[in-house]
Amino acid sequence: MTQSRQLSEKAVDFIDDDYLMKLAAVPAAEASEVRDILAKSLAKEALSVPETAVLLAATEPELVEEIFDTARTLKRNVYGNRIVIFAPLYIGNECVNDCLYCGFRRSNEQAVRRTLDTQEIRNQVVALEDKGHKRLILVFGEHPMYDADFMAESVRAVYATTSGHGEIRRVNINAAPLDHDGYRTVKAAGIGTYQIFQETYHHETYRRWHPEGTLKGDYQYRLDGLSRAMEAGLDDLGIGVLFGLYDWRFEVLGLVSHALYLQERFNVGPHTISFPRLRPAHGFDLDERYMVNDYDFKRLIAILRLAVPYTGMILTAREDAALRREVMEFGVSQIDAGSRIELGGYTEAGDAQRMEREQFTLGDVRSLDEVMRELLEDEYLPSFCTACYRLGRTGEHFMEFAIPGFIKRYCTPNAMTTLTEYLVDYATPETAAAGEAMIEKELAAMEDGKNKEELTKRLNEIKNTDKRDLYF
Ligand code: SAM
Numbered sequence: 227m228t229q230s231r232q233l234s235e236k237a238v239d240f241i242d243d244d245y246l247m248k249l250a251a252v253p254a255a256e257a258s259e260v261r262d263i264l265a266k267s268l269a270k271e272a273l274s275v276p277e278t279a280v281l282l283a284a285t286e287p288e289l290v291e292e293i294f295d296t297a298r299t300l301k302r303n304v305y306g307n308r309i310v311i312f313a314p315l316y317i318g319n320e321c322v323n324d325c326l327y328c329g330f331r332r333s334n335e336q337a338v339r340r341t342l343d344t345q346e347i348r349n350q351v352v353a354l355e356d357k358g359h360k361r362l363i364l365v366f367g368e369h370p371m372y373d374a375d376f377m378a379e380s381v382r383a384v385y386a387t388t389s390g391h392g393e394i395r396r397v398n399i400n401a402a403p404l405d406h407d408g409y410r411t412v413k414a415a416g417i418g419t420y421q422i423f424q425e426t427y428h429h430e431t432y433r434r435w436h437p438e439g440t441l442k443g444d445y446q447y448r449l450d451g452l453s454r455a456m457e458a459g460l461d462d463l464g465i466g467v468l469f470g471l472y473d474w475r476f477e478v479l480g481l482v483s484h485a486l487y488l489q490e491r492f493n494v495g496p497h498t499i500s501f502p503r504l505r506p507a508h509g510f511d512l513d514e515r516y517m518v519n520d521y522d523f524k525r526l527i528a529i530l531r532l533a534v535p536y537t538g539m540i541l542t543a544r545e546d547a548a549l550r551r552e553v554m555e556f557g558v559s560q561i562d563a564g565s566r567i568e569l570g571g572y573t574e575a576g577d578a579q580r581m582e583r584e585q586f587t588l589g590d591v592r593s594l595d596e597v598m599r600e601l602l603e604d605e606y607l608p609s610f611c612t613a614c615y616r617l618g619r620t621g622e623h624f625m626e627f628a629i630p631g632f633i634k635r636y637c638t639p640n641a642m643t644t645l646t647e648y649l650v651d652y653a654t655p656e657t658a659a660a661g662e663a664m665i666e667k668e669l670a671a672m673e674d675g676k677n678k679e680e681l682t683k684r685l686n687e688i689k690n691t692d693k694r695d696l697y698f
């Protein structure tokens with residue numbers, strides 16, 4: 227299938243570099259103005275781009291602490307203590323692009339190129355299921371071989387693979403932008419979220435890192451990628467920036483502009499925001515100039531949480547374990563765990579990371595079980611829930627906010643049933659004990675009544691029978 231390069235109907239380049247640059251450099255506002263904006267966030271209202279800029283300009287340590295506190299509170303009030311768990315599955319690293327930061331770029335002659343065939347996909351999926359995973363994101367380089375039909379086939383192969391009680395219930399995609407037909411094709415295969423990261427919203431920087439003449443070199447085609455998806459009826463979308471290419475404040479404003487643009491034009495905002503930081507990759511040295519230090523990374527996560535309260539936030543294993551643990555509380559709602567990003571890595575690689583087979587190096591290579599245990603010990607409720615999307619309750623993040631009691635009625639019980647599946651089928655004894663204690667605690671905190679009775683019944687069914695996937 228040849229891809230058309232047609233833009234969406236009303237495509238505009240909504241990123242005005244000069245405007246965002248000015249906003250990224252506004253002087254610090256009065257504390258009272260910052261506090262008014264924090265109050266608006268706490269009332270779960272999305273912030274405007276200029277309001278976000280005011281939070282970015284706040285550097286007074288006390289005010290930054292208030293921003294952190296507010297993000298923590300918003301996260302707790304809205305999402306509770308759930309963290310959704312997924313794993314990436316790299317399908318192929320052939321790539322016609324030459325993004326200078328990426329180990330898969332075409333000019334990297336040392337990259338070992340590989341595309342998993344159907345049997346190899348199945349083997350990876352079985353290995354992931356045997357660890358307890360239920361949600362995957364499939365990752366592709368950009369190559370004529372990886373057209374929408376190929377992606378859809380890969381998605382189907384994943385869904386069709388089961389192992390014991392193991393099955394993958396939600397497959398997301400991170401890949402190049404498609405044309406309208408392409409999005410329809412992957413949607414028909416039953417995908418969850420389609421993620422496209424703009425990498426940098428700054429035009430000149432974009433040109434520098436993505437050489438002209440490559441497919442990805444076309445800024446506008448990429449920026450418009452999610453609008454075409456919306457037009458094609460695929461409205462579960464993820465945006466992202468690769469932090470470290472340009473000024474982080476500018477990029478936060480770019481993300482917020484993109485979220486508001488989608489919201490205004492299509493009445494649906496992005497489902498998730500990703501904020502990867504640049505990592506070392508084969509044949510590429512990090513340029514220190516725009517690297518985001520840990521403190522600013524925390525600030526940007528907290529500010530994004532406050533600016534786009536309806537959007538899930540994804541923190542990946544690019545970051546090391548200690549930092550992941552620390553920033554989780556500022557508003558992260560999804561993390562990957564037990565991740566391997568070398569092709570075939572779930573069955574073949576062992577523990578050592580092999581640079582020439584990877585896109586970049588990972589910071590957190592702990593097993594799923596270790597990550598689960600730490601989350602539980604930190605009183606998070608890890609969740610493998612996939613209920614909303616399968617029941618057609620799309621826009622679930624919006625529902626979480628908008629429908630009173632939604633989290634209590636659906637999200638927390640589904641987190642508990644899927645966690646119990648994990649504890650019964652896959653956990654080590656230590657993790658199982660930590661998980662049991664967490665479930666007891668959550669049950670004790672629930673109001674007595676029909677819902678709690680039904681949940682208790684289902685938890686017991688999972689423990690004592692072969693019944694699984696008992697979602698609300
Ligand atoms: N090839 C598709 C694309 O470029 O959109 C999708 C997959 S790409 C393998 C996934 C993401 O990895 C990219 O969007 C980029 O943000 C990120 N990435 C690339 N190189 C990286 C590096 N050195 N460190 C951290 N993240 C990187």
Ligand code: SF4
Nearest residue numbers: 321323325328331367
């Ligand atoms: Fe290819 Fe994506 Fe890597 Fe760019 S980031 S070289 S498009 S795999």
